[in-house]
Amino acid sequence: MPFFAPFSIVAVTGLLFGCGSRNEPIKSDTGTQPIECATEFSTVRGTVRSQVEWFKFGEVMPFATLLAIPKHRPGGPIALLADEHGEFEANLPEDGYTLMAQASGCDSELIEFTAVACTTVRQNIDIVECLDGAIGR
DSSP, X not given: OOTTTTXXXXXXXXXXXXXXXXXXXXXXXTEEEEOOOOOSEEEEEEEEEEOSTTSOTTOBOTTOEEEEEESSOSSOXXXXXXXXXXXXXXXXXXXXXXXXXXXXXXXXXXXXXXXXXXXXXXXXEEEEEEOTTOTTO
């Protein structure tokens, strides 16, 4: 059974707020001064890759579906979609998350990460297990 069945998926498509690095320096006549970040969002990006025997090890998994499950925020999981190169990117509210992916009937490992406002998290994820009858066989 796919891991998506027990969750009520909340697809987020409008989280396109820009995030830079926290306290990014700016130049002025008086020197370099830090500026504060004005958002509560963090960018998470990465690549979904195969680590199962019937796919080439390390091969990217195009169009994988991912779930970012927040630890403390209400509203349920946030659905993401990898592109044709297996890459994904999303702006997520600051929180701790569990990330999981599914591609071609196969599931990923579970990854824990923390999204901190105004930062970018690089989080690759591996597909490691396939169910009997999976498309990949």
